[in-house]
Amino acid sequence: MTHCYFADHALLPTGWASQVLFEIDATGMLISVQPNATPGNAERLAGAALPGMPNLHSHAFQRAMAGLAEIGSTQPDSFWSWRDRMYGLVERLTPDQVGTIAQALYIEMLKGGYTQVSEFHYLHHDVSGKAYSDPAEMAWAISQAAERSGIALTLLPVLYAHSGFGGQPPNHGQRRFIHAVPNFLNLLETLKPSLADHPTQALGMAFHSLRAVTLEEIQAVLATNPVGPHHIHVAEQQREVEDSLVYSGKRPVRWLLDNVEVDERWCLIHATHLDDAEVRDLAASGAVAGLCPTTEANLGDGIFRAVEYAAQGGRLGIGSDSHVSLDVVEELRLLEYGQRLTTQQRNCLHNSDIRPVGEWLYRQALAGGAQASGQPIGALEAGKRADIVVLDGSDPYLATSTDETRLGGWLFGGSKQQIRDVMVAGRWVIQQRRHALDEANNAELTKLFREIA
Incomplete structure (x- = not known):
């Protein structure tokens, strides 16, 4: 079973591309990455996609x-x-x-x-x-x-x-x-x-x-x-x-x-x-x-x-x-x-x-x-693992950026708060800035810090 995602902007090995369709297989690997595509039934990402x-x-x-x-x-x-x-x-x-x-x-x-x-x-x-x-x-x-x-x-x-x-x-x-x-x-x-x-x-x-x-x-x-x-x-x-x-x-x-x-x-x-x-x-x-x-x-x-x-x-x-x-x-x-x-x-x-x-x-x-x-990562291209960081497309600074200014604006004028969603091997691990284990994790860590203080 494969899953498809669509990004208005994505950083590919050749640079920024528009209207990019990602196809990911059941193991979390990228099967194809197509710029200038149509979304069809693909799930739309909520902002620019980065490896x-x-x-x-x-x-x-x-x-x-x-x-x-x-x-x-x-x-x-x-x-x-x-x-x-x-x-x-x-x-x-x-x-x-x-x-x-x-x-x-x-x-x-x-x-x-x-x-x-x-x-x-x-x-x-x-x-x-x-x-x-x-x-x-x-x-x-x-x-x-x-x-x-x-x-x-x-x-x-x-x-x-x-x-x-x-x-x-x-x-x-x-x-x-x-x-x-x-x-x-x-x-x-x-x-x-x-x-x-x-x-x-x-x-x-x-x-x-x-x-x-x-x-x-x-x-x-x-x-x-x-x-x-x-x-x-x-x-x-x-x-x-x-x-x-x-x-x-x-x-x-x-x-x-x-x-x-x-x-x-x-x-x-x-x-x-x-x-x-x-x-x-x-x-x-x-x-x-x-x-x-x-x-x-x-x-x-x-x-x-x-x-x-x-x-x-x-x-x-x-x-x-x-x-x-x-x-x-x-x-x-x-x-x-x-x-x-x-x-x-x-x-x-x-x-x-x-x-x-x-x-x-x-x-x-x-x-x-x-x-x-030593792992097949680091680029959004076929044959690599589907590790994707999605920047918040509703952020005014990112929404109005160009291909030339997008990463500079984020890295020199923004923060990690502009990271919205994160995927590892085709699976969402951060969605809308939250992890499924946030509450339990915070409680466990607080208890541990008190133990070792």
């Missing part, structure tokens, strides 16, 4: 501390002081609590315009650091939360073995994260069959960072040819760059590019601090730079060199990381504004083919996010 945005970097449990680390201290605050507070939260969370946090998070993501999340999952063990009787228990909590919310998921179990470059022993706050390579590979094998059979979930893998794994451990994992995309945190803070130089004589991204075959399967999260050669070679690798502008701003990390990187054909996507924001609008807006503050110019991210900055940002983040997720 759903992939969120390429998430730590679900960190949503529980969003806004709670914004209190100054007598010492300068940084990523590293924030990390100590995060370790305090980790001390207390059970799998059920992580599932509750993740479900609420994913519902908020859907309302913010994300239809797919790549979960960088490193909270593996119990509070003492021992494996659960089912070592994948925390991973199942994430998978089930995504299922309940309706968001699509790429689960990225993380190898985390050390506290610093050169295989330094992990510290007490990291005990719930730590795996030896054989146990990590067993975790991947445990998860593989279930996720392979799931219509909207997929498996990849991640290395936490070059601080947390050695070259020998990276090589041992890659030698097994793990399925799906490969993600890694890299060059997020200046101190990481300095420590890498002390340890290896190379900057982190340079070390990674020189020692590992970085290609289209890879997503380098943050990559904030790059020199000219790293910008050039990362762009040439085909990997995705996974940018998280609101988190990078919140933690004081720095600003990615997006103008230079994009000029050399580099691929990028966006993620919400620590989840101080769950909003495609805010993430893309801050990505552009960071470049404006750095260059002291306006309209930084565009090219000769796509002049409207909003459209350039959205289309680039779609392509990079789709690549980093």
